[in-house]
C-alpha cells in the first residue's frame with residue numbers, strides 16, 4: 759500500500775486535468791475523506807477550506823467532474839486527477855479552466871469567454887466558497 763503525504767492541515771493539493779485534451783482545469787485541496795469519496799463515487803471531491811467541509815465539485819452548478827484516472831506524484835504529496843468535465847466548464851466563473859488569466863508584462867489578460875453565466879447557475883446560493891482561491895495576489 760501507499761501512504762499519501764498530507765500537509766500539516768491534513769490536505770493534499772489536487773490538480774484537475776481534462777482526460778482528453780490534457781488541459782489543466784483547476785487546482786484544489788483534498789483531505790483524506792474527499793480523496794476516499796472521489797475513489798468511491800468516481801466524482802471529484804475536495805475539501806473546502808472556507809466552508810470547512812467535504813465538497814463535491816459541481817454539487818451546486820451540476821458541472822461535476824467524473825474521475826477517469828488518478829495519479830500521484832513522485833513524493834506522494836500531490837494528486838493528479840484526469841476527468842471528464844460535465845458542462846464543459848470547471849471554473850465557478852463559467853470559464854472552462856480556472857487558469858484563464860494570462861500574465862503578460864505585469865498585467866493579466868483574460869483568455870476565452872465564460873461558457874455559462876455564474877449568476878444564473880449559482881443563483882442565490884453562496885458562491886463565496888471557491889472565490890477565495892481566485893483572488894490574485896500582487897506579484
Ligand SMILES: [Zn+2]
Nearest residue numbers: 849850851856
Ligand atoms: Zn475557477
